[in-house]
Amino acid sequence: xxxxxxxxxxxxxxxxxxxxxxxxxxxxxxxxxxxxxxxxxxxxxxxxxxxxxxxxxxxxxxxxxxxxxxxxxxxxxxxxxxxxxxxxxxxxxxxxxxxxxxxxxxxxxxxxxxxxxxxxxxxxxxxxxxxxxxxxxxxxxxxxxxxxxxxxxxxxxxxxxxxxxxxxxxxxxxxxxxxxxxxxxxxxxxxxxxxxxxxxxxxxxxxxxxxxxxxxxxxxxxxxxxxxxxxxxxxxxxxxxxxxxxxxxxxxxxxxxxxxxxxxxxxxxxxxxxxxxxxxxxxxxxxxxxxxxxxxxxxxxxxxxxxxxxxxxxxxxxxxxxxxxxxxxxxxxxxxxxxxxxxxxxxxxxxxxxxxxxxxxxxxxxxxxxxxxxxxxxxxxxxxxxxxxxxxxxxxxxxxxxxxxxxxxxxxxxxxxxxxxxxxxxxxxxxxxxxxxxxxxxx
Numbered sequence: 001x002x003x004x005x006x007x008x009x010x011x012x013x014x015x016x017x018x019x020x021x022x023x024x025x026x027x028x029x030x031x032x033x034x035x036x037x038x039x040x041x042x043x044x045x046x047x048x049x050x051x052x053x054x055x056x057x058x059x060x061x062x063x064x065x066x067x068x069x070x071x072x073x074x075x076x077x078x079x080x081x082x083x084x085x086x087x088x089x090x091x092x093x094x095x096x097x098x099x100x101x102x103x104x105x106x107x108x109x110x111x112x113x114x115x116x117x118x119x120x121x122x123x124x125x126x127x128x129x130x131x132x133x134x135x136x137x138x139x140x141x142x143x144x145x146x147x148x149x150x151x152x153x154x155x156x157x158x159x160x161x162x163x164x165x166x167x168x169x170x171x172x173x174x175x176x177x178x179x180x181x182x183x184x185x186x187x188x189x190x191x192x193x194x195x196x197x198x199x200x201x202x203x204x205x206x207x208x209x210x211x212x213x214x215x216x217x218x219x220x221x222x223x224x225x226x227x228x229x230x231x232x233x234x235x236x237x238x239x240x241x242x243x244x245x246x247x248x249x250x251x252x253x254x255x256x257x258x259x260x261x262x263x264x265x266x267x268x269x270x271x272x273x274x275x276x277x278x279x280x281x282x283x284x285x286x287x288x289x290x291x292x293x294x295x296x297x298x299x300x301x302x303x304x305x306x307x308x309x310x311x312x313x314x315x316x317x318x319x320x321x322x323x324x325x326x327x328x329x330x331x332x333x334x335x336x337x338x339x340x341x342x343x344x345x346x347x348x349x350x351x352x353x354x355x356x357x358x359x360x361x362x363x364x365x366x367x368x369x370x371x372x373x374x375x376x377x378x379x380x381x382x383x384x385x386x387x388x389x390x391x392x393x394x395x396x397x398x399x400x401x402x403x404x405x406x407x408x409x410x411x412x413x414x415x416x417x418x419x420x421x422x423x424x425x426x427x428x429x430x431x432x433x434x435x436x437x438x439x440x441x442x443x
Contacts, residue, residue, distance in 0.1 A: 021101050023296040025090060028058055028130050034097060035063050035126075042104050045069055045117060051125075052176025055150035058130040060176050065103055066121040073121070074321070074351050077390070078184050079314045080123040080278075081307075082177070083192035085155050085268065087132015088139075088146035091286040091299050092192025096126045098300045099307050112308070119388040120314055123184070128173055129155055141288035142195070149173055156191075157264070159271040160411040162343065163205040166266045177268070186278035187355040188314040190232070191268055196284035197239050198251040199229035204258035204267040204282075207419045217259035219273065220340040224357050228281055228313055229255035235309040237302035245287035258282065275409060277346050279357050312385045317358035320394040322348050322367055324401050329353070330369055335395070338364035338376075343418065344409035355390065359383075367395040 021034060039048040047069035050059035062080075064070075072078065081099070083092030103122070106113040116122075127133055129149055136146030148154055149171055157166070158174040170178070202225060203210055206217025219225060233239040233254030244250040249261075258264060272280035285303060322333040329352025334345040337356055348354045356365070360383045368374045375395050384390055 021097060023094070023098075023300070024293045025094065025296075026097060028134060031093075031097070031126060031130075032059065032061060035061050035100075038063065038100060038104055042107075045107060046104065051180045052172060054129070054131045054173055055171065056131045056134075058134075060125065060128065060130070060173060062123050062125045062180070063100055064121060064123050065100070065107075065117055067118050068121065072185060072351075074353060075319065075392075076119060076121055077187040077314045077319065077355055078121050078123065079311055080125065080184075080186055080189045081192065082125045082128050082189065082268075084127035084133055085129055085191060086147045086193060086289075087127075087129040087134075087149070088136045088144040089192075089194035089286075089289045090133065090136075090139075091194050091291065091296070092283070093126050093133065094296050095285070095300050095303050095307070096124050096192065099304075100124055100126075102304070115388050116308070116311060120311060122311060123186075128177065136290065139290035139292075141290065144290070156193075156268055157266040159266050159268055160275070161205055161266045162270055162274045162413055163203075163207050163415045164265060164413050168266055178271070181272060181276040181278065185349045185353065185355070186272070186276055187357065188228075188311075189269075189272055189278050189280035190310060191280055191282045193282055193284050194286040194289040196245055196248075196251075197243075197254070197287055198261075198284045199232045199239065199255045200258045200261060200269075200282040200284065201225035201229045201255065202258060202269050202273045202280070204264035204270050206259045206263065207415055209415055209418045210259075212259055212263075215260055216257050218257075220342060221273075221279065221357065223359055224279065224316070225281065226255065227316075227359055228279060228310070228357075231313055232281070232283060232306045232310045235306035239306075274342070274344050274414070275411065277342075277355075312388070313357070315385045315388050315390050316383070317356045317390050318363075318365065318379060318381055318393045319353070319355045319390040320392050321352045322354065322369070322395045322397070323352055325396070325398045326401055327396075328401075330397065330400065333395075334366075334368040336366050338366055343414045365393060367397075369397055369400055372397060372400055 035048050039046045047064040051062050052060045083096045107117050108114055131150040132146040136144050153171050155173055158168050158171050202219050203217035206212030210217040239254035242251045242254045269280040269282050272278040322330045324330055331348055331350045333348045335354040358381050360381055362380050365377050366374050379393050381391050
């Protein structure tokens, strides 16, 4: 009876929350109150935490949703949405609040939402730049000083860059996100912006190694990124039309390579991909950066399906564990698909886990423990996104009974070295540089 009464009380509380979340802009105190209210109503599958503070001391709130909201569970991938990185780009901030509301009110009622939360750990950060949002006193469609944090820094130019030394002073908000990325096993992410209508994918910066001389900066996983961008665009109400804004640059199929649009140094999506092992795209959701409140409901309707379908893509490709002869996990083993070498090799987490986003097809997967012979497996990857589970492919090193030490790639312009060796006309040095980076990692 107590349980039943508790469920009724929780349902009633959610009804109140849903009624309270109207389509208007929610400032810092209201946003915090809403997130705390959601967690109080459903503590069993939500977890609310602050990952740090802004320059002005405001909490950077993240609501986590899933069967195991407080901690990582082996086999369950981590996903994140981040919005309001530029404080005056406001649509993403509000639609993420409505996404939270939609997920919590439909869990255990809607079968898709239920399977999604049962098989995915979803992190939602409605605002990365709360100071900039609060500083935007006069909404403007094109520009305001609220774009920047309280120190006047553009947070999407503030991350270490893989192509050149940008010599920026890392801001508190940036450092908080970098620590967050380091401490979780994020697989897929999106960063919500405003000022255009397009899904933009990595690389944002580039050099001759990635093809930038031809106006396009191609990553080793370019096909996957195009798929991810199209997944959002084609499930959006109008983004796929690629019409652009006010006769400005059109975007065929509603997507663009970031560098092709305009080169960007120190961006968050490139940082996620190289140093976080997390595929991130940038979603530009509104031609007007800070539109009137009476348009927010339509923005939610336009994006609702795309937001859900994009999360499902975290289950693309393969996942698994690398273990030793005793069945113990091997952290920091390198696991890559042949022909897709990352400049900072993708490696297993503390549980010996790896996740690789791959489109359906046949791949050779290479698992490497330094000092031992690599293991190769040929796998046929199906499209399991709709089944909410990537293909499982484990590796067991029968001759290994050690735990490798902590590893990380240096936060230096790794692609600069590749460009220098390429310019020297010594293509074999490409492999040499990658091997050198690996030695630094495992030193």
